[in-house]
Amino acid sequence: MARLARIELTADEIEHYTGHLGRVLEHARELDDLDLADVPPLAHPYPLRNVFRDDVAGSPVDRDEVLSQAPAASDGQFEVPPVLGDPS
Amino acid sequence: MKGASLIAHDVRTGARRATDVLQDFLSRVEAHDGDVHAFNTVTAEQARAAAAAIDAAVDEGRDPGLLAGVPVAFKDNLCTRGVATTCSSRMLEGWQPPYDATVVQAMTAAGAVMIGKTNLDEFAMGSSTEHSAFGPTRNPYDLTRVPGGSSGGSAAAVAAGFAPLALGSDTGGSIRQPASLCGIVGIKPTYGRVSRYGLVAFASSFDQIGPFATDVADAALALGVISGHDPADSTSIPAAVPDYTSALDRGVEGLRVGIVSELAVASAEGQAARARSGGCHPAAGTSWGDGGNTPSGYDISAEAAWLRDGFDPEVVERLYGAADALAAAGATVDHVSVPAVAYGLTAYYLIAPAEASSNLARYDGTRYGLRVEGADVTEMNRLTRRAGFGDEVKARIMLGTFALSAGYYDAYYGKAQRVRMLTRRDFDAAYADFDVLLSPTSPCVAFRFGERADPMTMYRCDTCTIPSNLSGDPAMSVPFGTGAEGLPVGVQVMAPALGEETMLTVAAALERAAPPLSKPLLAGVAGSTGAQT
């Protein structure tokens, strides 16, 4: 989980979070008692659909303003350490 | 008229200068925020310029708006252009957004003056404001106690008289619970009623922005200003905004009020709710029936672990006191069962962390905020997120990552979404028979720092508030007397989607009938400003 979430954790911390996880999942077991076969999932609390914008360009943000907030930038771009491997 | 309504009235009519109003509040912040720590940032200079512009508008005969000259505090997870927006996290310390949240624009356009950005539990994850990277906020009623959370800074700011209005965000009760613990009014509007554009996301399908105020009228006024359709938020509801202020005096005659049975259970020593209600309120001569309304057909006492421990007896007593008051004012009151609320907390603590784990992925050290250098991007991401996120945030990201992961999705996230539908259905069934529902806002009064260090105990604070986040329906907390140690108790009024008007009508009636609150410790200072008539 820590790897998927991209958070460096020590062994102690992993144990700590695993314990937390375990206790929440313990509560989650009470959901097993419910008969949810005929209950569809609800993802959105308010039933909107088909919300669009027109294909009309607005003004972009100011690049200097945005890059001034970046940890590292050069040549008008965001700079990062070397990228190894593929997206994951 | 008092509070924000009075200030706006006076500033618009030229009776008071916005700059003077601001100075009163700034002085109070300067004198007392060292104790309270409601603010992460006080924007005094910017506020003075804004107040001067309001005064200039009045001088030129232009109307500066419904909230002319009213100082407002924004929770520090609302984007403010050029003003640090930190979410009380090391991750975003010093980050200056290049844009204003829609609600910030709306408040400013109505003449409100931003006085500062308020503290919160990091990324709004918490119920005490103890989980702020910049130190906790203290409850103005008792500085040894928490103000609630996650919008504890906004609630404390209003309770301490640092600002007559504040905005917060409510994902699982983060407006209502601190409002309850700080003795003020807090509203979570219908999901979609207020634009989320510019609110730093915690759990997108729950997050909703709402106001804090000292009374229902001010809260209604602010709600009207921030409500409305925003094309920048796909989940924004395209419905006209009613005049909420006009709902305040409608009276509750004929309204059907339901007490949510599952949320009216006192702790063991207080015994069962029915017994207590029958015994404690002879004045109203009422013995609430159980309504016979069990829409989902579940046994409400079924091992609903979150509810097993019950609530503070005083809190439940105040609830029934509120019900008595409404009955006395002409409403019909009965119990109603909303069985799925027993499972709300469990569903919420699977769905919200899941959404959060995705929403918070972007804090990777690349584009903004903190970076801890690493040999490659992956290491940089890991070290940045280790250093930037606090313990509670990490715990929830881990939980959410798990709930969505392959092989577990159906058992956890998927199942929780179905429970969410169940909650929706149970509320729909209840609203077929009732106009509003009542419950406590918080199971307890303000607790001491460190008292709920165990996360599970902390999560239980949200028992009464989470169901409305699951259903998306509006709900608000209105002060109704005091509980243990004279601390404020709030009653929660819930209404069906877009039922804010009826909710406000009932809240206003409760406010009129509420037993007096003891004044917050800082009230003496607050009273001297003329902000109250």
Next chain:
Amino acid sequence: MAAGWETVVGLEVHVELATDTKLFSAAPSRFGDEPNTNVTPVCLGLPGSLPVLNRRAVELAMAVGLALNCDIRPSVFHRKNYFYPDMPKDYQVSQYDQPICSDGWLDVPGGSRIGIERAHLEEDAGKTTHLGGADGRIHGAVGALVDYNRAGTPLLEIVSRPDIDSAAEASAYVEELRAILLALGASDARLEEGSMRVDANISVRPAGSDELRTRCEVKNLNSLRSLRNAIDYEAQRHIELYAAGEAPVQETRHWSEDGRTHSLRSKEEADDYRYFPEPDLVPLVPDDEWIAQVRAAMPELPASQRARLHECGAGAEDAQVIVGRGLAPVVLGAVAAGADARRTVTHAVQNLALDGAELLDPDGLASLVHLETSGQLTATQAKTVLVEMCARAVAAVRAAPAEADGPSGSASAGARAFDPAAIAAELGFEAMADDELEALVDQAIADNPEAWAKFCAGEAKVAGVFVGAVMKATRGQADGQAVTQILVQRRNA
């Protein structure tokens, strides 16, 4: 293909949709600008920003789906969670298990019917430039720069079923798909420039069986030639593995120009994208009325264009060429306006492999063909005028870039209206008066008495002598057919 085996190919084609703005933000969807200038808070994944779906992107996706005979269905966007620097939110918004288009097919010209599993909308990522490594490669890089201009560009991913059985059929499928996309104006679909990207899922099986064996996904196919070569290479690799008693591993492979596929380094972290419904977007539910509107607005598709070109006398190959160049509307329009069909088709095939040809006004082309068939312009002159017409159409579009949004752009209508007769006049191609030409022919007869005698004796091929002489005298402007006609008249007189 080794005997006893057959190739099984399914293609995943990503195309950039030709919208003005991005899929979820109002940032311009445009390339070649300064880095990070076409971005909004949404494109950068700034905290608090929210997506709003571009209606045009949805309509283009629906049009492509309808052209591919798909069902248009309600759809829900999901988040696909993974970390990568050029993914601004560290998740990609994509239609996951409920794509907007599903279960269609594409008939490959002269080939078979290829099933379309789905076509779904998703957002593109930004662009990472690796610093310090040789040739901008990942290996040895000391850092990277990220430009989010491309982030959020609408992509339509079109996934075929594994119905393709050869490299040639794969290539024909992509060509036909591209022709459809161009006809719809849905994408400029350029493989070389990356606005169309093809990944091939390749496996083999014993001939005649219908099993599906382990497949490999091959990426980096930047041309139809790469696609064909990669399929042949990969199929052969599989066959050899099976022959050696081994089996291919399911993996992603990279086609490189050394003519081989290479296994990509295995990922450090296993894929677990943790898909879940994107809570910031609401369901997309196209109703019948909207679908009907999109269908009604669709232009004629290549298959129908080819059929009509065939009716005009174009052979299968010529029809394919014309449709492939996007010239079917011009050609069919000119014929409908009364132009000689055979001449029009011939011009389109022989003389219009030109930029801007698709911008020609069909009436203009019809006028030109008429000038030629009525003898007012020679074939050579007509070709020269055509070239000039195309050049002017392109120039006019460049001069009004805001309107340069394809063949239907309104400003280009004016650009096409250049009258071929006027252009001919400008170029000095005055139609030669009959008596003037006759005089030149008579002069040529007088100059070549021996040849004339042969011609009169029935040796038709010596006509070339006189035609050549007249051409020389007119610097190629004379109409050879007219010269021959006059020769015949003189002989018979």
